Amino acid sequence: MPKIKPGHKITTIERHIMDRQADLPDATGALTSLLYDIALAGKLIASRTTRAGLADILGGTGQENIQGEEVKKLDVYAQKVIYQLNDHTGRLAAMGSEEEDEIIPIPDKYPTGKYVLLFDPLDGSSNIDFNVSVGTIFAIFKRKTESGPGTLEDVLQKGADIVAGGYMVYGSSTMFVYSTGDGVHGFTLDPSVGEFLLSHPNIRLPEKPKYYSANQGYQSRWTEGIQRYTRWLRGEEGADRSLSLRYIGSMIADIHRNLLGGGVFYYPSDSRAPTGKLRVLYEAIPMSFIIEQAGGYASTGRSPIRDLQPTELHQRTPLFVGNKDLVEKAEEFIAKYDKA
Numbered sequence: 001m002p003k004i005k006p007g008h009k010i011t012t013i014e015r016h017i018m019d020r021q022a023d024l025p026d027a028t029g030a031l032t033s034l035l036y037d038i039a040l041a042g043k044l045i046a047s048r049t050t051r052a053g054l055a056d057i058l059g060g061t062g063q064e065n066i067q068g069e070e071v072k073k074l075d076v077y078a079q080k081v082i083y084q085l086n087d088h089t090g091r092l093a094a095m096g097s098e099e100e101d102e103i104i105p106i107p108d109k110y111p112t113g114k115y116v117l118l119f120d121p122l123d124g125s126s127n128i129d130f131n132v133s134v135g136t137i138f139a140i141f142k143r144k145t146e147s148g149p150g151t152l153e154d155v156l157q158k159g160a161d162i163v164a165g166g167y168m169v170y171g172s173s174t175m176f177v178y179s180t181g182d183g184v185h186g187f188t189l190d191p192s193v194g195e196f197l198l199s200h201p202n203i204r205l206p207e208k209p210k211y212y213s214a215n216q217g218y219q220s221r222w223t224e225g226i227q228r229y230t231r232w233l234r235g236e237e238g239a240d241r242s243l244s245l246r247y248i249g250s251m252i253a254d255i256h257r258n259l260l261g262g263g264v265f266y267y268p269s270d271s272r273a274p275t276g277k278l279r280v281l282y283e284a285i286p287m288s289f290i291i292e293q294a295g296g297y298a299s300t301g302r303s304p305i306r307d308l309q310p311t312e313l314h315q316r317t318p319l320f321v322g323n324k325d326l327v328e329k330a331e332e333f334i335a336k337y338d339k340a
């Protein structure tokens with residue numbers, strides 16, 4: 001696991017992002033500032049999630065979001081913080097959030113910019129009441145239209161076109177993990193000074209994976225290909241190794257663990273959810289980007305996530321993400337046993 005050695009120089013997230021900007025001759029600083037504001041949102045959200053059991057904040061708001069899931073109060077807070085830090089900066093043409101049914105426009109009184117920001121403010125929020133790690137996921141694209149308010153065309157982009165993405169995980173410590181296409185870098189929040197410090201430079205997936213992560217409670221709903229694949233991961237079906245099962249049920253935490261320990265996370269389609277559960281734009285694309293930048297691979301089970309062209313804001317997809325050989329094996333089982 002890549003970790004900073006004692007005595008290594010201390011790099012704040014601001015320094016790290018700015019150093020990268022210096023390598024790009026035509027950079028205006030907009031992306032740098034945007035990433036920095038996302039990190040700031042992460043600090044604000046972390047300060048609430050770590051006090052979730054203390055404040056009168058647990059439980060639902062009684063509203064349902066577009067996905068028909070109960071909205072937790074911390075989701076609402078996280079949504080607001082990210083929106084308010086980004087609506088007026090002139091860097092964005094529009095935003096999109098898992099918590100909002102429509103594209104989020106930039107208010108008329110503020111200028112628009114060249115990027116769009118898509119985010120899941122609090123992934124895994126059904127776990128908050130149980131003190132389980134949750135997180136924020138984000139993806140940044142360049143707008144497609146020339147100017148004016150951002151449109152659907154600007155936000156419905158393929159994973160292959162992502163400019164930057166990553167996540168913040170609010171766990172036993174808060175981490176910010178991001179990529180701008182030159183590898184994956186992880187920072188740990190020092191809460192005593194409120195700074196994200198570089199703790200995991202150039203993260204690469206370990207070559208020998210340890211874990212497989214899926215909700216095996218749904219096994220009876222899975223296709224033959226997925227069932228056989230799962231047995232293969234457990235050392236059956238002709239496999240020459242077996243992996244340990246780890247499933248938190250909070251995708252960021254599951255994928256983060258597998259990023260550092262090696263493994264595969266999958267949330268396939270099943271007989272009740274024919275398109276899977278996870279959202280293309282807010283979950284699959286940014287998490288797949290991180291894993292691929294760390295040397296892994298992400299697939300729908302039949303083709304790369306990065307090639308998937310979303311046609312709807314809240315589109316879902318089956319997702320297989322992790323070490324390349326493990327994800328390719330899933331594709332093999334699906335191609336062999338499941339009808340297209």
Ligand code: AHG
Pocket residue numbers: 069122123124125126127215249250251252267277
């Ligand atoms: P939510 O944000 O509503 O808690 O959804 C979490 C997502 C994802 O983080 C996780 O991997 C998956 O849903 C878990 O779903 P199951 O409970 O169906 O396994």
